[in-house]
Amino acid sequence: MKCFLYAHFLCLCLLFSLEKSYGFEGRENAENHHSHTIETSSLFPSTSCKSSTKILSNNDTKASLKVVHKHGSCSTLYQDKTIAAPTDTEILLQDQSRVKSIHSRLSNPKTSGGNDVTVIDSTTIPAKDGSVIGSGSYIVTVGLGTPQKELSLIFDTASDITWTQCQPCAISCYKQKEQKFDPSQSTSYTNISCSSSICSSLTSATGTPPGCASSTCVYAIQYGDGSFTIGFFGTEKLTLTSTDAFDNIYFGCGQNNQGLFGGSAGILGLGRDKLSLVSQTAQKYNKIFSYCLPSSSSSTGFLTFGCSDTKNAKFTPLSTISAGTSFYGLDFTGISVGGTKLAISASVFSTAGGLIDAGTVITRLPPPAYSALRASFRKLMSKYPRTKALSILDTCYDLSNYSTISVPKIGFFFSGGVEVDIDVTGVFFGSSISQVCLAFAGNKNATDVLIFGSVQQKTLEVFYDGSAEKVGFASGGCS
Numbered sequence: 001m002k003c004f005l006y007a008h009f010l011c012l013c014l015l016f017s018l019e020k021s022y023g024f025e026g027r028e029n030a031e032n033h034h035s036h037t038i039e040t041s042s043l044f045p046s047t048s049c050k051s052s053t054k055i056l057s058n059n060d061t062k063a064s065l066k067v068v069h070k071h072g073s074c075s076t077l078y079q080d081k082t083i084a085a086p087t088d089t090e091i092l093l094q095d096q097s098r099v100k101s102i103h104s105r106l107s108n109p110k111t112s113g114g115n116d117v118t119v120i121d122s123t124t125i126p127a128k129d130g131s132v133i134g135s136g137s138y139i140v141t142v143g144l145g146t147p148q149k150e151l152s153l154i155f156d157t158a159s160d161i162t163w164t165q166c167q168p169c170a171i172s173c174y175k176q177k178e179q180k181f182d183p184s185q186s187t188s189y190t191n192i193s194c195s196s197s198i199c200s201s202l203t204s205a206t207g208t209p210p211g212c213a214s215s216t217c218v219y220a221i222q223y224g225d226g227s228f229t230i231g232f233f234g235t236e237k238l239t240l241t242s243t244d245a246f247d248n249i250y251f252g253c254g255q256n257n258q259g260l261f262g263g264s265a266g267i268l269g270l271g272r273d274k275l276s277l278v279s280q281t282a283q284k285y286n287k288i289f290s291y292c293l294p295s296s297s298s299s300t301g302f303l304t305f306g307c308s309d310t311k312n313a314k315f316t317p318l319s320t321i322s323a324g325t326s327f328y329g330l331d332f333t334g335i336s337v338g339g340t341k342l343a344i345s346a347s348v349f350s351t352a353g354g355l356i357d358a359g360t361v362i363t364r365l366p367p368p369a370y371s372a373l374r375a376s377f378r379k380l381m382s383k384y385p386r387t388k389a390l391s392i393l394d395t396c397y398d399l400s401n402y403s404t405i406s407v408p409k410i411g412f413f414f415s416g417g418v419e420v421d422i423d424v425t426g427v428f429f430g431s432s433i434s435q436v437c438l439a440f441a442g443n444k445n446a447t448d449v450l451i452f453g454s455v456q457q458k459t460l461e462v463f464y465d466g467s468a469e470k471v472g473f474a475s476g477g478c479s
């Protein structure tokens with residue numbers, strides 16, 4: 001295996017980053033098997049960006065991009081004060097819309113997506129409030145076209161089509177930070193014709209049948225929160241890094257786009273359909289990618305395509321829930337809190353099924369699993385004063401009087417005997433010391449799928465292997 005040959009080089013790199021990590025912030029003061037002791041100030045991002053010490057190296061076999069939170073101090077979008085960051089409550093509301101749409105896509109796979117779209121026309125999809133964001137929180141910058149234009153795209157593991165807003169924005173474009181992509185200024189842009197078989201395959205990738213305008217294929221994607229993009233389906237040169245560029249990548253050139261998408265230029269689709277970027281670059285990367293979501297919005301992570309060092313990773317097979325969908329399904333088998341595995345019947349997890357999603361913020365658990373987690377967490381946190389709920393989060397604390405706290409460790413178990421410890425940065429959500437909340441929520445219905453969300457993935461390196469159909473986890477991924 002090619003991957004194996006590079007392991008030797010990777011070791012050197014790893015040693016280097018380990019050495020660096022000793023000089024790390026020292027956020028965690030003390031450590032035992034059951035709890036983390038942390039400074040409460042470390043629960044909040046800083047106003048200045050602190051780049052990861054991890055070196056993004058690129059190779060014949062891999063390409064690494066920097067990952068930032070779209071509203072954090074490491075994002076260029078953040079520096080644009082005209083693009084307002086949402087409040088905690090808004091983020092949770094948007095997250096709930098995304099979860100609702102994932103649940104409905106899985107319970108009615110045939111009717112996913114919704115409306116038929118035949119023309120690029122603002123009346124075909126109802127225009128909703130344009131201030132909603134439902135498409136994930138993490139951004140990478142890629143190059144599109146010839147000459148190449150830099151675009152910041154949200155990466156999404158639960159959708160497939162990569163798209164960006166395109167000039168002349170025939171119907172509508174939302175506000176984005178970078179200049180909008182203009183296909184007429186690129187020598188490598190081509191339109192896909194309506195009669196092409198790739199045009200028909202849009203139905204499975206987007207849930208919406210393609211349309212046709214002056215014999216050019218028209219795609220439409222509607223996201224859970226009412227955001228949408230409609231435009232020409234084309235091909236372009238996509239440049240990931242200085243060494244890795246791909247000609248003729250299928251992508252959406254959006255002419256009618258609504259929703260803020262946080263000021264980003266569009267979406268990078270990393271789902272499992274054959275039109276996703278992962279499938280389109282399979283010859284080079286073999287459907288392998290990994291990422292590390294940063295510990296806070298004021299630090300950076302990475303997204304790597306191709307082989308990475310999986311030495312410390314633990315893998316679990318993709319589950320059948322994901323067959324024929326965009327999703328990466330996982331079989332959860334248990335949860336531990338404070339070093340004790342909770343007594344939750346295996347059928348609770350098998351009834352719901354599970355998946356991992358970088359675009360959902362808060363992990364959603366089947367109702368009995370959430371109740372057990374909450375009861376145990378509250379008990380272990382009983383010395384801290386509780387406060388009112390924050391939207392869907394019902395276990396919140398007022399930590400105003402504490403400079404350090406002791407937080408119970410939380411672990412997830414997956415089939416194959418895999419145990420993953422959630423980082424201490426993946427336990428709480430909330431931007432005020434007077435209302436810090438357990439970052440988990442219960443699903444309404446026992447049959448709704450369990451979603452492993454982005455807060456709990458922070459600082460883990462998450463490996464996706466679409467060829468071997470497995471997902472792996474290694475801790476301490478970003479540093």
Ligand SMILES: *[C@@H]1O[C@H](CO)[C@@H](O)[C@H](O)[C@H]1NC(C)=O
Nearest residue numbers: 009010012013057058059060
């Ligand atoms: C490949 O990547 C490793 C670390 O990931 C690095 O040490 C090595 O120098 C790279 N090789 C090349 C040819 O860039």
Ligand SMILES: *[C@@H]1O[C@H](CO)[C@@H](O)[C@H](O)[C@H]1NC(C)=O
Nearest residue numbers: 189190191213214215216232
């Ligand atoms: C792509 O198709 C659209 C609609 O037919 C047309 O306006 C545009 O000029 C075409 N672009 C190219 C490069 O052919």
Ligand SMILES: *[C@@H]1O[C@H](CO)[C@@H](O)[C@H](O)[C@H]1NC(C)=O
Nearest residue numbers: 384385398399400401402434
């Ligand atoms: C913080 O401490 C003060 C003084 O002991 C007390 O009056 C107040 O209720 C405490 N606040 C909280 C949220 O615990």
Ligand SMILES: *[C@@H]1O[C@H](CO)[C@@H](O)[C@H](O)[C@H]1NC(C)=O
Nearest residue numbers: 106107108444445446447448
């Ligand atoms: C839960 O979901 C199932 C299957 O989708 C449905 O039949 C049932 O009515 C739902 N129950 C509630 C309480 O919503």
